[in-house]
Amino acid sequence: MNPALDVSTSVARMVPFTKMRCAQAHRDPGGGGINVARVLKRLGVEATAVYPAGGATGQLLANLIEREGVRSVVIPATNDTREDITIFDETTREQFRLVFPGAPLNDIEWRDCLGSMTRITPQPAYIIASGSVPAGVPHDFFGRVAQASKAHSKIIVDTSGPFLRAALEAGVYLIKPNLREFQELAEFAAIDEASLVDAGRRLIDRYRIEVIALSMGSDGALLVTRDMALRANGLPIDPISVSGAGDSFLGAMVWSLVKGNSLEIALRYGVAGGSAALLNPGTELCRPDDVHRLASQVIVTPIARTTR
16 A cells, blocks of 8 residues: 555665765565565566555556566555655675655545555455555554455455554454564563463454464564464574565465465575565565475474463
8 A cells, every 4th residue: 555666776885964876776566465476476476566656656566567567456556656765785795774654545546546456356265454644544454454355355464553453353364463463462661471362362362353363573473363372493594685584485385385284384484585575685585486485494383381
């Protein structure tokens, strides 16, 4: 719902109040749902990206997505599609991410997006509602998507705040928060494993969620259901870029589920996908060879129930 044209570059060193010469800019399609669709396509699963696009940036975005072979349903938007900027400091190896707000959508535009999602044929096995939402879109938008589609599709949500809560009220199959988003949703700050699992089960009891995949960066990930909890180790990788790691995690995980794999194997591929994205600059996302290679290095272990 809030796509972006991601512009990435590098400088020798970030210095305040100084004109800095940048490397040649690289442009990639961006936005949570678009990135997940790109990852699925790379891994060999067809996905349809539904998104609004406007102006010259919107046209370039659509062209780049088409170039990658990802099917699209493009909703014409009045306002220009946003650009986001990522700058890599070659000296400190730090990454600076400048994220702009998306242009507002009017009622016709967001309703067209909603209608297009619910009219995709054949009916998809999974619908992934991912990313931020621009102004003008009601807070229950993803909830409406879930309500309209959950009878025939498993709904996966990767967003935050009121948009996430509204989706949970409607009922979803899986959510993929990061640690900060999870703590905000669960309204607690503890980070020890037992507390995270307990908080996840409380959320499952409170809302209609089947699976929580909690991504924790270099610490790996946890997966929690009503009856099972799994831990996946993080992989020791010196990141070139962290942009798109969460989307790569989700894309690789959904790919594994589409292939009929267990949640344990899907979690392994999720961590591998997120880790693989760290190896590439800008928002190039993960590459299939890296995902499959790293998946064999991810160790998934069950977490025993604790008595409190």
